[in-house]
Each structure stands twice: as C-alpha cells, then as structure tokens.
Amino acid sequence: MTTITPYRPAVQAGRDGFGQLLRAEWTKFRTVRGWLIGLGVAAVVTVLLGVLTGGSNDIACATGPGSPVKHGRACLPPPPPTAPGGQPVRDAFYFVHQPLAGNGSLTARVTSLTGRYAAGQGPYPQLTTPGLQPWSKGGIIIKTGTKPGSRYAAMLVTGSHGVRMQDNFTQDSAGLPGLVSAVSPRWLRLTRDGDTITGYDSADGAHWNLVGTAHLTGLPATVQAGLFAASPDHTVINQNFGGGESGTSDPSQATAVLDRVSLAGSAGGAWTGTQVGGGAAAAAPGRFQRAGDAFTVTGSGDIAPVPPGDGNGLGPNITIERNLAGAFAGLIAIAVVAALFITAEYRRGLIRTTLTASPRRGRVLAAKAIVVAAVTFMAGLAAAVVAVAAGNHLAAAKGFYLYPVTGLTEVRVVAGTAALLAVGAVFALGMGALLRRSAVAVTAVIVAIVLPYILVVASILPVGTADWVLRLTPAAGFAIQQSVPAYPQVYGLYTPNGGFFPLSPWAGFAVLCAWAAAALGLAAYRLRRRDA
Amino acid sequence: MEATIEVAGLRKRFGPALALDGMTFTVRPGQITGFVGPNGAGKSTTMRVILGLDAPDEGHALIGGKPYRKLRHPLSHVGALLDAAALQPSRSARNHLLWLAHSQGLTAKRADAVIEQAGLRAVARRRAGGYSLGMRQRLGIAAAMLGDPPVLMFDEPFNGMDPEGIVWMRGFLRSLAGEGRAVLVSSHLMGELEDTADHLVVAGRGTVIADTSVAALVSAASGDRVGLRTSARTEAMTVLAHAGATVTATGRDTLTVAGLTPEQIIELLGGSAVPFSEVSAHRATLEEAYMELTRDAAEFRAGGPGHRGPGCPRAAPCSPGPAGRAAPAGEEAAR
Structure with a gap:
C-alpha cells in the first residue's frame, strides 16, 4: 500500500464573518433580475398611486348661485394664520385687554359660562339654541398682541373639559374639573416672569394649584393682558352605516362672567374690547360689559389648531401623507419579492446549498432580513421622496392648500414610509421562511397588513373596530405616515380614514416591528430545529 | 486538518420509517470510496447528516474530527454535490458560484477558476434554468470545488451524464483522489463505480453491509x-x-x-x-458480488401493492406479506 499524502488546499479562505454572509445574500438578491424588477414595480406603483390619490383632482367652486365658477387656486380662502410651530390655526375670539409692561400677574374669578348656538337654520343663522360647545371657552389670556397667530398663554374654563391652561395653540393641560357656576366659581391666575408664563387655578381664591408653565420665547416687553371668550362651531357628525361620516357645522357663542379682576404690574390705561380674527364674528359679534371689577364677555370663534380635512375653513387641502397612500400597493410587490427571497430557495432545494455554505442558520436568516430590509428601504425611500415632491408640486399647481408640517415631521413621514416597507419586507421574509411557499406567504402578508389597511381606509369597518384593527394588526405601522396629530382640544372625528391612527406614529410602527420580529424569530427557531 | 469523513452509529427515524440504523464507516484520503446500495438504503440521508443538514437521532458524523456545524468556511473543508437541480433558474452559473464564493470570503477569481475546471466557460453567463442535467452536474461539481476542499462528496454524480461526461467524471474523480483528497461517491448502480472506486461501502436498510476494498469484495464472492x-x-x-x-x-x-x-x-x-x-x-463480477450482498436489503423493494408472495398461486389474489408493507415506508426514507 502506498503512503498517502493528505491534500493541502492551495486556496486560502478569507476571514469568517457576518459581513461575508451579508455580501453573499446581496449577491444572491441582485443576480435575479425578476426581484430587481419587482422592487422597481413596488417603487413605481407607490409613486403613481400616491400622486393620483393626492392632489391630482381639479378644483372648481362658485361663491353662490349665478356667480361665475372659479377654478384651482382661486377657490382657496385666504391662508390661515399659523402658530409659532407652523401649524395653521384658528385665532378668533373677543378680547378685553390692556397693555402690561414687564413682569406682572393677572387674576380673575369666573362665575359663569353660558352659550348659544344656531342649529342649522339657513345661511344667516340665529343663535337661538342655548347650550355650550364642549370646547367653548372663557377666561384670562396674555398675548403678544391682537394679531391672529401671535403667541399667547391662557387660563380658561370650558364647556365640558374643566379648567385648562393652553398656550401657543397646541399646548393644553388640565386644571380643576367640572362646570363653573355661581356656587362653584373658578379662580384663574397667569403670572409673567420674562418669557415664562405660569398658570394657576383655585376653587376659593385662597388655595392655588399650579396648572402649567408656558415658555413663550421672544415675548416682547409689553404684552396685552385681559379677558376673553370664544366658542367653536356647533358640529354634529353622523357616522354613516357601513363607514364614512357626514357633518354639519354652525356658529356658536359663549358668554363668560368674570369678577375680582386684578392686573398687578405696570399696567396702564383702560380696558379695550377687540374682535381678534374673523370668521364667525359676522354671525355672532363679540361684546363686553363692565361693572366695577366685574365683566361679561361674549365671543365666538376658537383659539386652536386647525386639523386637516374638510369643513375646517382651509379649503381644498392635502397632507403630505396623502402623496404616500400608494405605499400599501407597493408593499404587495415588496412582499412578493421578500417572500420569494427565501421560498424560491425552498422550492428548488437551494436552501440546502445555502445552509451547507453557512451552517449557522440563524445568521443566514438575519443576513437575508438585513439585505431585504436594506434594498427595500432604499427603493422605498426613493419612491417616497419622488411621490412627495411630485405630489406636492401637482397639488400646488391644482390649487390645493398644502397642509404645512415641520421638516422633522416630513423626514419622519418619508423615511418612515420607506421603513414601513422595509419592515413589511422582513415580515414577509419571516412568513416565507415559516410557510415555505410563496403564494401562502404573500397571501398571509396581504391578509395581515394590506387588507386591514384597505378595510379601514375605505371605511368598510366601523370606526371602533377600525381602531382596534389598527392597534393590533401589523397595519398599525401605517401610523408612521400620520403627519398631523389629533388635537384633543379641537372637537372632531379623528378617524383612521381621515388619516388619524389610534396609536402614535412610533407606537404603531413598533407594533409592525413586533410582528416582523415575531415572524422572523419563529422562523429562525423552526429553521434551527428542523432538518433542511 | 485531516482529510477524512467519520460516520459513527448514525440512527435516524422519519416517522415510522427507520432511515438510518447504525450507519458507520470512514472515508480515507487519497482514495475514492464508493457508497453503494439500493434506493432507500440511507445514502442520501447519511450525506445530509454529514453536511449538518439533517440531525441524527443518535451517532455522529465528523469531517476531519469536527462536526460540520463547527466548521468555519465549510466549503474549504468539504465540497459536496447533493442535488444538481438545486439552482435558482434565473441566476447564471457564474452568479451562482459568485454568491457561494462571497459566503466563504473567496473572490470572483476563484469562481472563474472552477468554471474553467468544470468546462463551463462557454455557458457560465447563461441562465442556469436552461442547462441540461449534465451541465447542472458540472456546475454542482464546480460549486463543490470552489473552496478547494480536501474532502469531497458526490451524490449520484453520473446521473444524466452522456458517455463522454461519464468518462470525464471518472478521470476527474481519480485525479482528485490522486491529489490526496478523500472522495465519497454514492451510486445505486455498482456498474458506475466498478472501474472508479478503490474502496466500497455497501449500504442497505440504513446500515453498512460491507466495508471493503473492491478486490476483496470480488474475491469473496468468487470463493x-x-x-x-x-x-x-x-x-x-x-x-x-x-x-x-x-x-x-x-x-x-x-x-x-x-x-x-x-x-x-x-x-x-x-x-x-x-x-x-x-x-x-471462476471470477464473479462486482455486479454479482453486489447483488449477492444486497439481495436481502433490496428484497423489500420488490414488494408493494399487488405483489404476490412466493407461496401465492398465480391466479388467486393474496395479501402482501410483511415485506410488502415495509415498502412504502422504505421509499419514504429514500427522500
């Protein structure tokens, strides 16, 4: 028998690492043309459907019977004032004020808040029906000036939300609960110290509670301090059977009675009554009466942000995420590609080659997930950027009001849409690895993510059910696209089909991530346990 | 690392069927070890266990003294061709080898070298879905050679090859063994291995029936x-x-x-x-020796629905014996 010299390899293998696995999976992905095409289809579908859903409609309007029909931009009402944060706001109320120079303090006791409203009796309604709106308000306010949209902080009593401290339109914190009356008055106090305004309330004028603190940067030395009343429209919303809603909106008015009014500090001059802002003032003009230190102030309107949607006085408007409504369709194409990325290997037996090359199976699945997430994110980001740019351009050309959002929110919505697609792809990959069949995995993804979203957005589900669907299913992830929060201090129906999700953007996204992690984790567990 | 495969006491059950029943053998460097046995003898399952794809219920398989899952860059320790059809049809041969190379920290240069070695240069950039079975076998061999491993395993490599390809394959296997590599080649036909293998492991019903040199097997049968x-x-x-x-x-x-x-x-x-x-x-052929050895192991394969036992009258129907019932289970294990 001859002596055998064992073979010594001439080829030296490189270093072992996860990076090589990533590179191998990326090579796999990019060398199947069908998958690259699928990714492209996802991007194109996202853009086209988004732009079509967004501002591609023509706008036409007429101011009354017989008047000429106007088109596009001419239909837009004058642009609304904006809050210091950039949000469009309603800033209309009756203001009884005098200047306050430097630091000081304003105190008043509210003994009554009453209201009246019209109940839909024609174009110039009479405010004949007594009653308060939930957010009718009266109280004390310190404001930069009488210009709508200027900075302010206020302590106020409301129709049905107790005492509040509100500032700069979006901030709102609760004080004493309950309705105000002569036997149960509410004492309110605002103190200015530099840029800081602090709000207190009290039931007896002796014991004071801190309600909140507002930081109004750049507050001028002399501000306007005084009393106010406002009352938003009386709004009735009907939820239609089988989804959708319709509503009516009529003017209302609130009257606040305040006494023991005292302004401490360098105040000077007489109390002046000013109607701030316009709007409902024509139907319900504001006024005030004074008897010693007691005031009766009547006003209409609201000091609050204006949410996007119909019937809010903004005219035809679109939010940034309307341009990204095609993401659900893009997700279907993405799901097909992502599921195929693993199921194609099972179908051909190629998974054995993969696992022979990389016996550490969990890492294989992780590498696949990272590759599919990265390519999907890049394709999704490109699609989202194009959809928003093209959609906004088109909508502006058609004459829509583009609901303004901050740059940071825009980044979150655009990159979040890409991330939504990426995490959806990981979910599809996990389902593919679990179910090992493309058709079954893609169907599972569509049923889990796309179908709930469509049922909700198309208002096929009742609102209560829709909310739960968007809390529990992976479709919750679409919340990342919501650019404007629901404002509790503005009465309205914040429904999913109006773009308002029951979970905050990041919480909704976390639900989707949890689903994807669960699918991938279960798939990794099964992959490790089972024979290949 | 020593160029060996050690298989010791493998047992594995797929549902009711016992696929491996104490499979034990060693593959040594510098020779071609033929792994023969009828379909369902447990050859493919053994190879999957060696590659860490299937987990045995008992026993172990080691490559150069290590279990497969502990190998870093496994393709530079073992090259294997299990299923030539395991390809993404729309991916070209070169790209298939490229991702495999990347997974092992190897470069595109190495992929091109094995393409050349397997004689695939002319078709390397075409979709693998359009390949004939023989071309797929060559691609599978190129993939096995990618890491230049000292241990090689081929499951039924002659399947679908034309006579020219079979001659090429034999020469290729011999040259691998000549370089000092350990080569394990499975086949269900002894004829394919007769002029190729130096050593034979004959399997049947999940265990080793004979583990011997070709010469010894023939002389034992000749008597x-x-x-x-x-x-x-x-x-x-x-x-x-x-x-x-x-x-x-x-x-x-x-x-x-x-x-x-x-x-x-x-x-x-x-x-x-x-x-x-x-x-x-009087010299028995290897085929005769093999048939003699595997008669018992292969017997159950003759059974099945409609099979008449030896004692059954030709005209009268009779129920299959116990061997007949074992057949579907045995075939299940072959998959």
Whole structure:
C-alpha cells in the first residue's frame, strides 16, 4: 500500500464573518433580475398611486348661485394664520385687554359660562339654541398682541373639559374639573416672569394649584393682558352605516362672567374690547360689559389648531401623507419579492446549498432580513421622496392648500414610509421562511397588513373596530405616515380614514416591528430545529 | 486538518420509517470510496447528516474530527454535490458560484477558476434554468470545488451524464483522489463505480453491509473456485479429490473445483495423464458480488401493492406479506 499524502488546499479562505454572509445574500438578491424588477414595480406603483390619490383632482367652486365658477387656486380662502410651530390655526375670539409692561400677574374669578348656538337654520343663522360647545371657552389670556397667530398663554374654563391652561395653540393641560357656576366659581391666575408664563387655578381664591408653565420665547416687553371668550362651531357628525361620516357645522357663542379682576404690574390705561380674527364674528359679534371689577364677555370663534380635512375653513387641502397612500400597493410587490427571497430557495432545494455554505442558520436568516430590509428601504425611500415632491408640486399647481408640517415631521413621514416597507419586507421574509411557499406567504402578508389597511381606509369597518384593527394588526405601522396629530382640544372625528391612527406614529410602527420580529424569530427557531 | 469523513452509529427515524440504523464507516484520503446500495438504503440521508443538514437521532458524523456545524468556511473543508437541480433558474452559473464564493470570503477569481475546471466557460453567463442535467452536474461539481476542499462528496454524480461526461467524471474523480483528497461517491448502480472506486461501502436498510476494498469484495464472492472441462470426468474427480480438493460435477463434462489453484490442477491432471480441454478461474463480477450482498436489503423493494408472495398461486389474489408493507415506508426514507 502506498503512503498517502493528505491534500493541502492551495486556496486560502478569507476571514469568517457576518459581513461575508451579508455580501453573499446581496449577491444572491441582485443576480435575479425578476426581484430587481419587482422592487422597481413596488417603487413605481407607490409613486403613481400616491400622486393620483393626492392632489391630482381639479378644483372648481362658485361663491353662490349665478356667480361665475372659479377654478384651482382661486377657490382657496385666504391662508390661515399659523402658530409659532407652523401649524395653521384658528385665532378668533373677543378680547378685553390692556397693555402690561414687564413682569406682572393677572387674576380673575369666573362665575359663569353660558352659550348659544344656531342649529342649522339657513345661511344667516340665529343663535337661538342655548347650550355650550364642549370646547367653548372663557377666561384670562396674555398675548403678544391682537394679531391672529401671535403667541399667547391662557387660563380658561370650558364647556365640558374643566379648567385648562393652553398656550401657543397646541399646548393644553388640565386644571380643576367640572362646570363653573355661581356656587362653584373658578379662580384663574397667569403670572409673567420674562418669557415664562405660569398658570394657576383655585376653587376659593385662597388655595392655588399650579396648572402649567408656558415658555413663550421672544415675548416682547409689553404684552396685552385681559379677558376673553370664544366658542367653536356647533358640529354634529353622523357616522354613516357601513363607514364614512357626514357633518354639519354652525356658529356658536359663549358668554363668560368674570369678577375680582386684578392686573398687578405696570399696567396702564383702560380696558379695550377687540374682535381678534374673523370668521364667525359676522354671525355672532363679540361684546363686553363692565361693572366695577366685574365683566361679561361674549365671543365666538376658537383659539386652536386647525386639523386637516374638510369643513375646517382651509379649503381644498392635502397632507403630505396623502402623496404616500400608494405605499400599501407597493408593499404587495415588496412582499412578493421578500417572500420569494427565501421560498424560491425552498422550492428548488437551494436552501440546502445555502445552509451547507453557512451552517449557522440563524445568521443566514438575519443576513437575508438585513439585505431585504436594506434594498427595500432604499427603493422605498426613493419612491417616497419622488411621490412627495411630485405630489406636492401637482397639488400646488391644482390649487390645493398644502397642509404645512415641520421638516422633522416630513423626514419622519418619508423615511418612515420607506421603513414601513422595509419592515413589511422582513415580515414577509419571516412568513416565507415559516410557510415555505410563496403564494401562502404573500397571501398571509396581504391578509395581515394590506387588507386591514384597505378595510379601514375605505371605511368598510366601523370606526371602533377600525381602531382596534389598527392597534393590533401589523397595519398599525401605517401610523408612521400620520403627519398631523389629533388635537384633543379641537372637537372632531379623528378617524383612521381621515388619516388619524389610534396609536402614535412610533407606537404603531413598533407594533409592525413586533410582528416582523415575531415572524422572523419563529422562523429562525423552526429553521434551527428542523432538518433542511 | 485531516482529510477524512467519520460516520459513527448514525440512527435516524422519519416517522415510522427507520432511515438510518447504525450507519458507520470512514472515508480515507487519497482514495475514492464508493457508497453503494439500493434506493432507500440511507445514502442520501447519511450525506445530509454529514453536511449538518439533517440531525441524527443518535451517532455522529465528523469531517476531519469536527462536526460540520463547527466548521468555519465549510466549503474549504468539504465540497459536496447533493442535488444538481438545486439552482435558482434565473441566476447564471457564474452568479451562482459568485454568491457561494462571497459566503466563504473567496473572490470572483476563484469562481472563474472552477468554471474553467468544470468546462463551463462557454455557458457560465447563461441562465442556469436552461442547462441540461449534465451541465447542472458540472456546475454542482464546480460549486463543490470552489473552496478547494480536501474532502469531497458526490451524490449520484453520473446521473444524466452522456458517455463522454461519464468518462470525464471518472478521470476527474481519480485525479482528485490522486491529489490526496478523500472522495465519497454514492451510486445505486455498482456498474458506475466498478472501474472508479478503490474502496466500497455497501449500504442497505440504513446500515453498512460491507466495508471493503473492491478486490476483496470480488474475491469473496468468487470463493476461489476453478472451472474444469474434461472428457474423463470420473478420473479427474478421483485425482483431484485425492489431492484434497472438493469437486462438484456441474455437467456431463464440467466440474467445479474448490481448494486448488488452476496451476495446481493443471499440474495434477498432467501428471496423471488425465485429458482436459479447459481450466478457468471462476471470477464473479462486482455486479454479482453486489447483488449477492444486497439481495436481502433490496428484497423489500420488490414488494408493494399487488405483489404476490412466493407461496401465492398465480391466479388467486393474496395479501402482501410483511415485506410488502415495509415498502412504502422504505421509499419514504429514500427522500
């Protein structure tokens, strides 16, 4: 028998690492043309459907019977004032004020808040029906000036939300609960110290509670301090059977009675009554009466942000995420590609080659997930950027009001849409690895993510059910696209089909991530346990 | 690292079927080890266990003393071709080898080298889905060679190859063994391995029936018998029996002699002036030896629905015996 010299390899293998696995999976992905095409289809579908859903409609309007029909931009009402944060706001109320120079303090006791409203009796309604709106308000306010949209902080009593401290339109914190009356008055106090305004309330004028603190940067030395009343429209919303809603909106008015009014500090001059802002003032003009230190102030309107949607006085408007409504369709194409990325290997037996090359199976699945997430994110980001740019351009050309959002929110919505697609792809990959069949995995993804979203957005589900669907299913992830929060201090129906999700953007996204992690984790567990 | 495969006491059950039942053998460097046995003998399952794809219920398989899952850059330790059809049809051969190379920290250069080695250069950039089975086998071999491993395993590599390809494959396998590599080649047809393998592991029903060299297997089956043709049958029997041989009359003028070499027989008959016309060493073929060995293991495969046991009258239906019932389970295990 001859002596055998064992073979010594001439080829030296490189270093072992996860990076090589990533590179191998990326090579796999990019060398199947069908998958690259699928990714492209996802991007194109996202853009086209988004732009079509967004501002591609023509706008036409007429101011009354017989008047000429106007088109596009001419239909837009004058642009609304904006809050210091950039949000469009309603800033209309009756203001009884005098200047306050430097630091000081304003105190008043509210003994009554009453209201009246019209109940839909024609174009110039009479405010004949007594009653308060939930957010009718009266109280004390310190404001930069009488210009709508200027900075302010206020302590106020409301129709049905107790005492509040509100500032700069979006901030709102609760004080004493309950309705105000002569036997149960509410004492309110605002103190200015530099840029800081602090709000207190009290039931007896002796014991004071801190309600909140507002930081109004750049507050001028002399501000306007005084009393106010406002009352938003009386709004009735009907939820239609089988989804959708319709509503009516009529003017209302609130009257606040305040006494023991005292302004401490360098105040000077007489109390002046000013109607701030316009709007409902024509139907319900504001006024005030004074008897010693007691005031009766009547006003209409609201000091609050204006949410996007119909019937809010903004005219035809679109939010940034309307341009990204095609993401659900893009997700279907993405799901097909992502599921195929693993199921194609099972179908051909190629998974054995993969696992022979990389016996550490969990890492294989992780590498696949990272590759599919990265390519999907890049394709999704490109699609989202194009959809928003093209959609906004088109909508502006058609004459829509583009609901303004901050740059940071825009980044979150655009990159979040890409991330939504990426995490959806990981979910599809996990389902593919679990179910090992493309058709079954893609169907599972569509049923889990796309179908709930469509049922909700198309208002096929009742609102209560829709909310739960968007809390529990992976479709919750679409919340990342919501650019404007629901404002509790503005009465309205914040429904999913109006773009308002029951979970905050990041919480909704976390639900989707949890689903994807669960699918991938279960798939990794099964992959490790089972024979290949 | 030592270029060996060690398989020790593998047992594995797929549902009711026992696929591996104490499979034990060693593959040594510098030779081609043929792994033969009927379909369902457990060859493919054993190979999957060696590659860490299937987990055995008992026993272990080691490559150079390590379990497969502990290998770093496994393709530079073992190259394997299990299923030539395991390809993404829309991916080209070169891209298939490229991702494999990347997974092992190897470069595109190495992928091009094995393409050349497997004779695939002309088709390397075409979709693998359009390849013939023979081309897929070559691609599978290129993939196995990618890491230049000291241990190689090929499951039924001759399947679908044309005669030219079979000749090429034999030469290729021999050159691998000549370089000192350990080569394990499975086949369900002994004929394919007859002129190729140095050593044979014969499997049946999930265990090893014979683990021997090719020469030893043939001589064991031949049993040192010599055939003799003579017109003087009685005289020849007397002479040879006196010399201590066992002599059996097999025909009017033919005898089979055991216990003497042909040379001794010629000398004895010549010395006693007994005429004879032919003395031949009775040599079994490898195929015969294999059939002999695997008869028991293969028996159950003849069963199945409609099978008539030996005792059944031709015209009358009768139920399959226990061997018949075992058949579907055995075939299940083959998958």
